[in-house]
Amino acid sequence: MLFDPIEIKNLKFKNRIVMPPMCQYQAIDGVANNWHMMHYAARAVGQVGTIIFEASAIETRGRISMNDLGIWDDKHINPLGSIVKECQKYGAKVGIQLAHAGRKSRVLDETIVAPTATAFNDTFSIPHELTISEIKEIIIKFGKAAKRAELAGFDFVEIHGAHGYLINEFLSPVTNLRGDEYGKNKELFLKEVLEEVKSCFQNEKPVFLRVSGEEYHENGNHPESLSAMLSKLSEYFDALHVSSGGIYEKEKYNIFPAYQLEYAEKLKHILHKPTIAVGRLENPELAENALIAGKADMIAIGKGMLSDPHWALHAARKLGVDIEWPESYLRAKGLV
Ligand SMILES: Cc1cc2nc3c(=O)[nH]c(=O)nc-3n(C[C@H](O)[C@H](O)[C@H](O)COP(=O)(O)O)c2cc1C
Structure with missing residues (x-):
């Protein structure tokens, strides 16, 4: 099944393998460069079906670091666009993760922001608690970023609602202690972001949502509480990408093969959305079995793909599936 195509909102993905967003911390002023071209195009040549560009900040204080990729300004469009075009040449569908780091930003010379004025830990500054009008301004910036993504030629966008960053901070009872409507309705901020993104992004293109399922x-949120919130927003996103953690400094969890798969499975079965599972799934048999068992619809391979840009080609060989190799590499196809 890993090599079966899948369609999400009229967009056809040639297989079910996803390169998940992974910050490279290589950008200056948010602008993509040769590193990003090499990094993403190499995985497209390696026949991954879907590439999701790393967390890209919708405003400067929303960067995790000073070297994050950005999409807060029109100057970001063309450098991103040429990489998108290159990846699409090799048959990959390409998305970008629209992100705001909230209280987990380490940018210099800017006031960081969050739903509530509590720091992530002693090494981070105490964030400024967003006012309602400031919240509305951020929502508009998400929409503008989506428009830029469209102009750069991305096939879809992914909204970063995971890992304890701004959207997750609104969703979580641990970090959202507000008394106003954004506190009583913890999914309201996400709903408004999704609505704005949908209205600014080309209508037929899908919007993915990444969440921390646990x-x-x-x-904090668990799959049940999270899905209760997300079920109210179902019309605003087309696919779900299920990760975990990041909200709480002292979180304790074990990382083992497929450690997050159960959260993807639960959310998929409650929300009935095409679902990407991620987290130590780089063993091709494990990835294949997760799909066969109906626990997810697509599989993202992060570190496995950092270590091997040709992960998909090698997985096909291991699973005995004959897929197309890039012409220039054909003489390597038979090697074991
Ligand atoms: C270097 C690196 C950077 C990452 N950056 C992001 C990011 O920008 N956005 C995000 O949602 N997750 C990010 N992640 C998490 C990955 O997308 C993925 O969920 C995680 O690595 C688990 O999958 P794996 O076990 O296959 O690596 C990053 C992970 C790594 C290793």
């Missing part, structure tokens, strides 16, 4: 905190 927050590893007794008062």
